[in-house]
Amino acid sequence: MKNIKYERIANNHKSEESRVKNAVIAFLSGGVLGFFAEWLLNFYCNIFDLSRTDASTLMIVTFIFLASLATALGFFDKLVNRFKCGLLIPITGFAHSMTSSAMDYKKEGLIYGIGMNIFKLAGCVILYGVVSAWFFGMIRYFIGGAS
Amino acid sequence: MLYFNSFLFCGFICLIAQLILDNSKLTPGHITSLFVVIGAFLDTFSIYDFIIKKVGGGALVPITSFGHSLIHGALAKTNSMGFIGIFMGMFDLTATGITAAIIFSFVFALIFKPRN
Numbered sequence: 045m046k047n048i049k050y051e052r053i054a055n056n057h058k059s060e061e062s063r064v065k066n067a068v069i070a071f072l073s074g075g076v077l078g079f080f081a082e083w084l085l086n087f088y089c090n091i092f093d094l095s096r097t098d099a100s101t102l103m104i105v106t107f108i109f110l111a112s113l114a115t116a117l118g119f120f121d122k123l124v125n126r127f128k129c130g131l132l133i134p135i136t137g138f139a140h141s142m143t144s145s146a147m148d149y150k151k152e153g154l155i156y157g158i159g160m161n162i163f164k165l166a167g168c169v170i171l172y173g174v175v176s177a178w179f180f181g182m183i184r185y186f187i188g189g190a191s
Numbered sequence: 192m193l194y195f196n197s198f199l200f201c202g203f204i205c206l207i208a209q210l211i212l213d214n215s216k217l218t219p220g221h222i223t224s225l226f227v228v229i230g231a232f233l234d235t236f237s238i239y240d241f242i243i244k245k246v247g248g249g250a251l252v253p254i255t256s257f258g259h260s261l262i263h264g265a266l267a268k269t270n271s272m273g274f275i276g277i278f279m280g281m282f283d284l285t286a287t288g289i290t291a292a293i294i295f296s297f298v299f300a301l302i303f304k305p306r307n
Contacts, residue, residue: 063210063213063214066209066213067206067209067210067213069209070202070205070206070208070209071202071203071205071206071209072202073202073205074201074202074203074204074205074206074253075197075198075199075201075202075205075249076198076202077201077205077252078197078198078199078200078201078202078248078249078250078252078253079194079197079198079201079249081197081201081248081249081251081252082193082194082197082247082248082249083194083248084248085247085248085251086248100248100251101287101288103248103251104251104252104287104288104291105287105288105291107252108288108291108292108295109291109295112292112295112296112299113295113299115296115299116299116300116302116303117303118305118306128205128209128212129205129206129208129209129212129219129222130202130205130209132208132219132222132223133204133205133208133222133223133226133253133254134201134205134252134253134254135252135253135254135256135257135288137219137223137254138223138254138257138288138292139291139292139295139296142292142293142296143295143296143299143300146296146297146299146300147299147300147303147305148305150300150305151305158297158300162293162296162297162300165220166292168220168223168224169223169224169227169254169257170289172224172227172228173227173228173230173231173257173258173261174261174281176227176228176231176232176258176262177231177258177261177262177265177281178265178277178278178281180231180232180234180235180262181235181262181265181266181269181277182277183235184235184236184262184266185266185269185274185277188236
């Protein structure tokens with residue numbers, strides 16, 4: 045009885061501490077990624093003389109490229125273990141989910157392996173994104189008019 | 192100032208995600224889907240546009256920006272096409288991201304050998 049109580053208290057304390065640590069790590073790593081995104085945006089604006097919209101597209105492609113390459117080389121998972129959600133919530137997580145599912149099912153062939161499984165995890169993002177965007181777009185169109 | 196805002200906003204989004212992940216049974220798949228829906232919701236009345244104006248690049252990187260781009264393209268198309276524009280313009284802005292993700296992941300999956 046006493047042991048169980050002790051263990052529960054110990055467990056609570058332990059997970060509490062690592063939760064705070066995880067949250068701080070996620071905040072810092074996500075923040076650094078956001079900072080880097082803004083820097084890259086300005087860099088592309090100045091170097092290629094692009095508008096901010098075009099430069100942002102190029103910036104997102106860069107991030108997707110880096111995340112896919114890191115996943116393909118096999119060290120993205122280690123980075124996620126270290127930096128937590130800071131790498132999963134930005135667009136890098138989207139690219140990572142597609143590349144990793146493509147590589148996991150590679151041995152089952154081009155059609156049944158890569159073709160059918162590439163959207164396994166990214167599919168839910170696209171599905172719910174499109175459904176919610178359609179739903180909210182209808183609301184906006186009928187209530188507020190188009191922007 | 193934009194750099195500092197980018198840092199704060201992107202970090203804040205990741206912080207919320209990490210808190211949800213640690214304190215509930217939701218998986219990263221649930222959280223990314225949830226955040227896309229939140230992004231689309233925030234753009235319904237142009238709140239996310241305001242955030243992007245204030246924050247800059249940091250607001251374009253989190254997955255919430257994906258939902259924002261979907262609905263933003265759809266609404267922009269309704270100006271010229273009316274109701275059917277919601278269907279036509281849905282992928283206008285996100286096409287680059289999705290195409291890049293498909294191309295890179297396919298090419299890398301072909302080239303590299305999976306570890307473990």
